[in-house]
Amino acid sequence: MIVSFIHRAIMQGIPLLFGATGEIVTEKSGNLNLGIPGVMYVGGISGVIGAFMYENSLPDKSMANPFLAIMIPLLCSLLGSLIMGLIYSFLTTTLRANQNVTGLAITTFGVGLGNFFGGSLIKIVGADVPSITLSTTSKFFSAHLPFADNMGWFGEIFLSYGFLAYLAVIIAIVTSLFLKKTRTGLNLRAVGENPATADAAGVNVSRYKYMSTCVGSMIAGLGGLYYVMDYVSGVWSNDGFGDRGWLAIALVIFTVWKPNFAIIGSILFGGLYIIHNYLNQFFPFIPVDMSTQELIKMAPYLVTVLVLIVNSMRNKRENQPPEALGLSYFREDR
Amino acid sequence: MTTTKAVTKEASSREKPFHIVKRTDMPKWKSWLIRILSVLASLIVCAIIIVAVTGDNPFAVYGTMVKGAVGSARRVWVLLQEVAMLLCVSLAVTPAFKMRFWNIGAEGQVLMGGLGATAVMLLLGHKLPAPVVLVLVIVVSIICGAVWGVIPAVFKAFWNTNETLFTLMMNYIAIQIVSYFTYVWSSNKGNNVINTINTDNHAGWLNLPQSVDQYGYLLNIIIVAVLTVLMYFYLNRSKQGYEIAVVGESINTARYAGINVKKVIIRTMLISGALCGVAGMLLVSGTDHTITPNTAAGRGFTAIMVSWLAKFNPLFMVLTSLLLVFMERGAIEISTVFGLNTSFSEIIAGIIIFFIIGSEFFINYSIKRTHAKEVESK
């Protein structure tokens, strides 16, 4: 039972991990992209559109090619979130628009886009199906190693996920190393801390902001893709993704802008998201009803607020948000 | 200035063709012209997208939108009500923004205000006389909103805790609290829906008699109209409004002027939260007579854009919120007519906002051609 809890917690945590890693990369450049929830929706729906087109182009579902079934939605998803990242970057970096307003507009736009296509795709394409159910392609996304089932608890906790879950962990680790060890990572952090300094040191601030925001958006978008193609087995439902985008932003604060912490943090948040289902089993003597679960769902946000408060009180320089977070940079500003 | 004939040498190809310069001298009419042009441009882009999606001709589509927004008396009332609610939240966030305090927690503050109203209506609706209930509804919802707003402000004032992230998180805490109570107070055990409260005695309902106000929106609209004027005078004429403006411009200047910055931050967020509480009350006791976690319906976020687009001027906010709500209502109509999803309206709103915030660049900066080398004339 604990095994299945951890398993579900990890499943829940993966979209958050993608979102948080993407947002950390973005925020390290000083861009506070509050559009991440929208970007994740777009990442999800773009993948859905790709998969839907692909499945509808097949005369027979059994003819699906595993490679194409994965690559088409994946590339569509990356492209969709890339476009969102580009819109955000263009507005905030090139046109120096306010980041909060732009981000929230991106979220409105992205969530709208997701729900619109989710609700109207069939109509627009004129397809002859009752609802978007992409079980064929989804099967490839959620396929896990065949021998995992025979390995008991170990298999269930560590080996029983679709490839995107492992990709999330790998991306988080790579991002962490990238930020800590590479020169590009150092430059990126400098852009977020003090763009004027980075500029003076010959770092192309705009290019870094664009790159990190776009790459960050693509990573975050994969969270949406994982959610629809793997977690809910290819069945899109409007607003199904819920507040996971905001939870990902909370996770960024919770992990003090460190992607490797986010791996553990995402599982923790994922666990808190579903623990209400297990409380009755874990503690039969404590009555847990539907109302309590709503209170428990509050926990990730609550601990995030606490982390935010504690860090601001302790005022330790390494645990602060990037210093130029939320500000546009203009070289000739005096 | 006499310029000699400019000749671009090949060598200058390494030079950037243009560079960006901050401008300070754009006349007001010109900046508003740019804003209006950007709205028009956004409408054109929207039209293109609508045509692409529906295949109808753009004028017919806009006709449908107008019809959807103001096509009948009822629709006009709904439009006005929606404008009023959005405007109310926008008014609420504006003092904070003017102070450069990023209160993106209006969604939560509205919900908490609404929850306060719900609590009073539900728990006291049949225990106290209706007028007393109504007074309590108003007081409690204002307090709830204010408390929710002031918490991040206190931490900002004393420990400089990042208010953007803090208020953002407070939204979801509020949503979960409301979800919790929708279970606790659900009308049928476990279906987490609170049915319309006090249908019998209307205790705590903030509406004019139906004979006067057929749709029940009039009082809301009047209240918000009054608040708009009050907020305008508060921000532009009152001493507190002056303090807010100074703190927003420069903390150093505020200190020099003897303004207690901490006090202003806390007081302003009390007001901002309290007004959100009012918005929540208007939604619960003036409109829905119940609460769901979705009662604020994203207005807390849209309000930020409304306020920003209007340059924090309450009177302009009437226009910006009208624009957004009008487009939203129109887009919903298009969706219905063409059997599309109503989220279409959010796409339209997003595009309009992109264009308007993008246009600010052309007001604040100008792009100058890098001067081509001048041939020495002597």
Place this chain on the structure above:
Amino acid sequence: MENKAAVSFRHITKAFGSKVVANKDVSMDIMSGEILALLGENGSGKTTLMNMLSGIYHQDSGEIFVNGEEAYINSPKDAYALGIGMIHQHFKLVDVFTATENVALGMDKKTTGGAKEIAKAITEICDRYGFDVDPKKKVYNMTVSQKQTLEIVKALYRGANILILDEPTAVLTPQETDKLFAVLRNMKADGKSIIIITHKLNEVLAISDRVAILRKGEYIDSVITSEATVQSLTDMMVGQKVELDIERPEVEDKQLRLTIDHLTCLDKYGVTALDDVSLEAYGGEILGIAGISGSGQKQLLEAVAGLQEAQDGASITYIDPESGAKEELIGKSVTEIKKRGIALSFVPEDRLGMGLVGAMGMSDNMMLRSYEKGHSPFTDRKTPRDLANRVKDELEVVTPGISTPVRKLSGGNVQKVLVGREIASNPTVLMAAYAVRGLDINTSYTIYRLLNEQKKKGVAVIYVGEDLDVLLALCDRIAVLCGGKLNGIVDGRTATKEEVGLMMTNLNTEEKEGE
């Protein structure tokens, strides 16, 4: 020193907005292997010119040649590629990074190697020129002098052959300055070209080979330092022989208005900025405060104004001119000071960042210090409007209207608005910090006239200045600060410039008898 030019400017023009021309048709050379002092008053366009060389700004017109070839410097990266490094007044360092990380910033790892190699290279540079930098230290733990050193190391590491230092000594103690100069000489011996931006003549004479003078954005001339004197340089810098014709009216009846006793203040980093200073200010006189910048002037004025906390044991007493009642100012906030009817006016150094609200018009700015008056919750709009119109007429403020944001006015007009407001409140004590910085001669004289008028009315004027000529011509007494300590008070009528200059830089260790 017959050498080829490392950098040549040709017809450089740069404007900010449509009003401010920072550089106008500047043509000048920097020779290789020399230390060139770029001299000019505040606002003469020195920093702007150098910012174009280092890629921060781009000229509107004109060309820059580096080592004889035309250079297109679009970014600091381009500048580095040409071997140009600039040490800005505000250090361009990332606080949460270590020294090594700051040096590595923006560099290709292939050329630099990893952290170890960089740390080694830092140590090598330090040994070569005589610095001391701990490669592992985080910048936020460094002193100002250490940060500056790191900046220089960073530039050298990038192979800078042309090094620009923007007012490097403004933040240094005299000992640190000496150390810096020694390093600069080492670097010159190593064949580097060094440009030092400054307005301090003694430093120009001490360190440079050649001096180039800018005035109001235009290039005036350059001279070999050994052939220059303070007098000749000043003449070029200011344009004409500085015969300051500032009035110094005599006021007979001088009343004690303010006593400062044992005032010690810390700066924002917790370092003692003002050390046990005792002073008295009298009505009917102008008390000048001299000292190199950052000697505690800011803390002194702000402590009086209620903006700066003082350490225990200090006392600031204000004596009311009407009743003779004494008021302790320490521990009182600005609001309390206002409420107690203490007539204190303060023209701060940072005009738009502190004294005025840039986005507001003259009218709204007039009520900044008095908006609270009266019991109405609404602001009185008529009085400030009338006052704004009066100030505009009397001081000839050039503005499109009293509601035009003051940020859009020129520096001189901004200062007139600020001084006009502070004087209008009928102060007993008037403090002004760098009141004529960046202003043209005419406006400066207007300011001097206004201060003298106040003095004649019996106001105790405290004037913090940087221009010794002005201080000596305007003030009755001059208190000289050195490193946060009061190094003595001289009579403005009898003291010489050399005397004051010496007191600014050399702390008199013998206990001086207070007046």
